[in-house]
Amino acid sequence: MRRFDRTPEPSGASPEPAPEGVRRFVVQRHRARRLHYDVRFEIDGVLVSWAVPRGPTLDPDVKRMAVHVEDHPLEYEDFEGVIPAGEYGGGDVIVWDRGTWEPYKGDDPAADVARGELHAELHGTRLKGRFVLVRRGAADAGGKEQWLLLHKHDEHAVAGWDAEDHPTSVVSGRTNDEVKADPDRLWRSDLPAAQASVELHPPVPPGPTDDELAALDDLGRAGTWDVFGRSVRLTNLDKVLFPSRDGEEPVTKRELVRYAARIAPVALPYLRGRPLNMHRYPEGAATKGFWHKQLPGHAPDWVPRWDNPEADAGETTTYLVVDEPAALVWAANFGALEWHAWTSLAAEPRRPTYALVDLDPGTSTPWEDVLLLARLHRDAFAHLGVTAQPKLTGRRGIQIWVPIAVGPDFDETRAWVETLSRTVGAVVPELVSWRWEVRERGGQARLDYTQNAINKTLVAPYSPRAAAGAPVSAPITWEELDEPWLRPDAFTVRTVLDRIAERGDPFRTVLTHDQTLPRLR
Known part of the structure; x- marks a missing residue:
C-alpha cells in the first residue's frame, strides 16, 4: 500500500467525515496520457483507487481490466478541473459518478482488498448494484496490480451498457473538453490536500x-x-x-x-x-x-x-x-x-500563466510607430489563432498579454515571444533595435521578450503609474488601436472607472488559461 511520505500525491488533513457508517465512492473520467476512469472507494480514511481504461459497465457479461493505483486523499473526491502538465496525473478530470457504497461480503474492506477480492454494492447516479473487483495475479514490473472489475447479474444489470455513452459530469453536466477549456479548479499535487484544489474563478x-x-x-x-x-x-x-x-x-x-x-x-x-x-x-x-x-x-x-x-x-x-x-x-x-x-502563481512560481510582449518605445519612437508595431502583432496573433489582449502602459508603450495553460517554463515562453517578435520586427527593421542597453538603441523601439522571467513583471491591469495626473495601465480592445483618440496615458484614476462602467473590462479574455502556444518554426 501507498506511503504518504513517498508518493507524489498529498495525504491531506482529515476532511469533513461522512455520516457514520456511510462510505463514499467516486468515479472520475480522467484524460491524462490516455483516457481512463478512476474508480475510488472510501476505505479507512482514504480513497482506495483503480484505473479502469475502458470505464466501468453495468453489463454483467463484460469484464473490465482495472489497475490498482495509489490511494488518494478524501479531499480529491469532489475534484473536477485540471491537473497541470508535468505533474502526477496531468490532464483534465470530471466527476463522472459518485455516491455511497457498502460491502456485501465481509465487513473489513481493507482486508478484502489485501486478499485480492472486494465486493461492493454501489448507490450512485449511474453505477448501481453489485460489483466485484478481483486481483488477477502478482504486481507487474512497475509495481501495479492487475485486477478485473465486473457487475453481478442483479436487477441493475444492463446488457451492452458503455460508460462512453455517458461522457458528462454528474456534478456540472460538462464534458472533459468543456472543463479543459474553462476549468473551475486546479489540483496542485505539491500542496497539502486541504489546499491542493485551487479555485480558478x-x-x-x-x-x-x-x-x-x-x-x-x-x-x-x-x-x-x-x-x-x-x-x-x-x-x-x-x-x-x-x-x-x-x-x-x-x-x-x-x-x-x-x-x-x-x-x-x-x-x-x-x-x-x-x-x-x-x-x-x-x-x-x-x-x-x-x-x-x-x-x-x-x-x-x-x-x-x-x-x-x-x-x-x-x-x-x-x-x-x-x-x-x-x-x-x-x-x-x-x-x-x-x-x-508576477505572471506566475505562488502555487507554481516557475510556470507562467502569461506570455508577455512589451512594446517599449525608444527616445525617438513616435506614438504612431508604437501603434504600427501593435497592429503587426495583432495580425500575427490573428494568423496564429492565438488569444491575446493589448494594454496601455500608462506611460509611452503598449503591452500584450497572452494567456497560457500552466506547463511551459519561463525559458520556453521567452523563446516563443522572442521568435514571434523578431518575425514581426523583421517587417519594419528600421523601427526596432534588439540592443539591450537603451543608449545603444539609437532611439529605436525594443520588442522586449526578456520580461518573460521569474520575478520580472509588467505593470498589472488597472494599476496607476507614477506620473502627473495618475494615469492608469488600461486594457483596450484590438479595434481601439485604430481610434484617433488613443494615447498610452489616455485613462487616469479619475476616468477609467467610467470607462469600465460603460464598456466593461476588455481584459477578461486573458483569465481563461487553457491555451497552448503553437509552434512557430
Whole structure:
C-alpha cells in the first residue's frame, strides 16, 4: 500500500467525515496520457483507487481490466478541473459518478482488498448494484496490480451498457473538453490536500458601499477605515502623490486609496494568488521611487502573503498577495503607486500563466510607430489563432498579454515571444533595435521578450503609474488601436472607472488559461 511520505500525491488533513457508517465512492473520467476512469472507494480514511481504461459497465457479461493505483486523499473526491502538465496525473478530470457504497461480503474492506477480492454494492447516479473487483495475479514490473472489475447479474444489470455513452459530469453536466477549456479548479499535487484544489474563478466581491466611501471622505488626515470587512489604518490622506495635469487638480493619497478600493473588485482576478512587487513612492510620483517586495513586519495579520521557499539569504522571503480587496487598499496606503503582480502563481512560481510582449518605445519612437508595431502583432496573433489582449502602459508603450495553460517554463515562453517578435520586427527593421542597453538603441523601439522571467513583471491591469495626473495601465480592445483618440496615458484614476462602467473590462479574455502556444518554426 501507498506511503504518504513517498508518493507524489498529498495525504491531506482529515476532511469533513461522512455520516457514520456511510462510505463514499467516486468515479472520475480522467484524460491524462490516455483516457481512463478512476474508480475510488472510501476505505479507512482514504480513497482506495483503480484505473479502469475502458470505464466501468453495468453489463454483467463484460469484464473490465482495472489497475490498482495509489490511494488518494478524501479531499480529491469532489475534484473536477485540471491537473497541470508535468505533474502526477496531468490532464483534465470530471466527476463522472459518485455516491455511497457498502460491502456485501465481509465487513473489513481493507482486508478484502489485501486478499485480492472486494465486493461492493454501489448507490450512485449511474453505477448501481453489485460489483466485484478481483486481483488477477502478482504486481507487474512497475509495481501495479492487475485486477478485473465486473457487475453481478442483479436487477441493475444492463446488457451492452458503455460508460462512453455517458461522457458528462454528474456534478456540472460538462464534458472533459468543456472543463479543459474553462476549468473551475486546479489540483496542485505539491500542496497539502486541504489546499491542493485551487479555485480558478472565485466570485468577485462587490465594491465599497456608499457608506464606506463617505466614511473615507469624512476621515481627517489619518484614521481607521472600515472597508471590505477589514479595518485599514490610513495616514497622510491629504498628501499630494501625483502632480497635476494642465487644468486639473493634483491627486492626493485619499483619492488613490479611494481608487484602490473601487478598482479592487475589477483588478482582483489579475492579482489573486500572485506575489506582488510594489513600486513605492512614499513622497509622491514627483520623487524617486523604489521597489519594495518584502512584506513589512508591521503589516496587519489579515493581509494575505506568500512565503517564498526558494528565497536565498538576502532575498525577499515574504510577498504581499492581493487575495482580497482590502489588501490593495493597504498597499495604496503603504505608498505603492504601482502594482506589479508576477505572471506566475505562488502555487507554481516557475510556470507562467502569461506570455508577455512589451512594446517599449525608444527616445525617438513616435506614438504612431508604437501603434504600427501593435497592429503587426495583432495580425500575427490573428494568423496564429492565438488569444491575446493589448494594454496601455500608462506611460509611452503598449503591452500584450497572452494567456497560457500552466506547463511551459519561463525559458520556453521567452523563446516563443522572442521568435514571434523578431518575425514581426523583421517587417519594419528600421523601427526596432534588439540592443539591450537603451543608449545603444539609437532611439529605436525594443520588442522586449526578456520580461518573460521569474520575478520580472509588467505593470498589472488597472494599476496607476507614477506620473502627473495618475494615469492608469488600461486594457483596450484590438479595434481601439485604430481610434484617433488613443494615447498610452489616455485613462487616469479619475476616468477609467467610467470607462469600465460603460464598456466593461476588455481584459477578461486573458483569465481563461487553457491555451497552448503553437509552434512557430
